[in-house]
Amino acid sequence: MIPLQLEIDNHEFKVRSETAIVMFSGGLDSTVSLWWAMHRYKKVKAITVNYNQQWPQELDCAKSIIALTDTEHSIVHVDIPDHFWGIKNHRTRWQPVLLCSVAALDISDEGADIILGTLKTDRFPDSKPEFLQLLSDAIFKYADGGVEIVITAPLRAVKDKTAAAVLGFQLGTPMHLSWSCRFPVGDKPCYECVTCKERYRIGDEIQSLYGIGEDDLDSWSSVLGSPYHASFQNVTPDLKDFAEAFAEIIKIKNGEQGWRYYAPDGTERITSLIKHPPAQLVETAGSSSESLHIREYGFFEDETIWEVYICADGSVATTERLPDYDTIKRKLLKRFEK
Ligand SMILES: [Zn+2]
Structure with a gap:
């Protein structure tokens, strides 16, 4: 049985609008964020930004996850040349700015909350709440007609990535369809890169800390066993x-x-x-x-x-x-x- 009592700090996220725009990569964190938003908002739209990722499998995963639902999904291709990324940092530089700028283009007069899959443990300075608040202010205060736009990161309400996966179980998220690997071999994950190893670690941790079978992370169990259903x-x-x-x-x-x-x-x-x-x-x-x-x-x-x-x-x-x-x-x- 999946524990219902997960420590959630609900001050970490804001629900302001009736519409959520989820920046949905097809990775584990954004998949849990998408499910959270589908539970929480009246209307949910998902946007996947294809910025020439080196792991196109993630895009296919995003499509197959959306196919389960009736969520409106847009894939936006931003053709960023390879040499633009400067330092070799897994192409995450200024990601929130890129994603939120794209999302802001799709916001109607009613406003919307932009949902990012940022974790409390993410170490990049532009993932911090202070930065996201500044970005939100910049987009909102200078938007045409004063449309209300809030940038929110629901997964910051739990302490780390493992707790985010447990939240995923609670919400009945198809986490096994999400993609993690940064250096896939053909269609398969490499099982050796940092993000592959992180996924294993989470599998181990949800078993030892929360008593959820480690294989359940990569099967339909994450959906079928949801006590929220x-x-x-x-x-x-x-x-x-x-x-x-x-x-x-x-x-x-x-x-x-x-x-x-x-x-x-x-x-x-x-x-x-x-x-x-x-x-x-x-x-x-x-x-x-x-x-x-x-x-x-x-x-x-x-x-x-x-x-x-x-x-x-x-x-x-x-x-x-x-x-x-x-x-x-x-x-x-x-x-x-x-
Ligand atoms: Zn890998």
């Missing part, structure tokens, strides 16, 4: 009755599409984030035509999400943690006012 078990009788009546009255024909599946422990679960599971996965974890649903959700003070799914057949799924029944009922009934 609502389960059809343990629904209280009052919520069950209410859901049945609700489904009957509202006739869920234009609900959201999601994926209903069986977790490795046999529990039936549902997620609204994965809309297009690969056929092979559906074969092992199941699927249901009854995946059309109405989804109600909110956040606790520690930023943990709660969700209630009322499916077209009247069945109901919930996260383990929920607010009281009256709060849920009030939120659902508000739909009738619209």
Whole structure:
């Protein structure tokens, strides 16, 4: 079982807008950031900047991760000549400036939060919160019409990369589809470079510190085992009755599409984030035509999400943690006012 109690400092990130633009490389950190944003924001757009990386496999990984979802994805090619990088620093020089400048071009009048996959442990000076604040001020204060733009790095809320991977497990992130290697051999990671070794180290650490199997980092387990995916078990009788009546009255024909599946422990679960599971996965974890649903959700003070799914057949799924029944009922009934 994946630990739910991960130390999260929610002062480290700001949610200001209804839209998030995630700078999504296809690497581990940005994949967890993308999943975090999909949980947290009403609308999420992903931008991948192709600046002639020496590891084009990352781009393919980004595409296959996005293909699971309905997220709008733009790949922007910035043709940076090889000699521009100056010092040999794995091509990360001024990356936040490059990424945020590209993102700012795609922000409408409603504003947006730009999400970077920066970690608390990242050592580059231009990854520090003080710098990102200055950059955010520069883009925001001088933007046409004073559009609100916030640059935020949600993974800074956890202490290191291993904790970020644990957050990934909690959120049901397909981390095994992400790319880490800087010096791939053909289609395969080299297993020897700094980032490959780091991925191994994280595998070892999540096992020894958090009791998550080290192989689970590189398998669908990181998705299927998520305790945040609502389960059809343990629904209280009052919520069950209410859901049945609700489904009957509202006739869920234009609900959201999601994926209903069986977790490795046999529990039936549902997620609204994965809309297009690969056929092979559906074969092992199941699927249901009854995946059309109405989804109600909110956040606790520690930023943990709660969700209630009322499916077209009247069945109901919930996260383990929920607010009281009256709060849920009030939120659902508000739909009738619209
Ligand atoms: Zn490598």
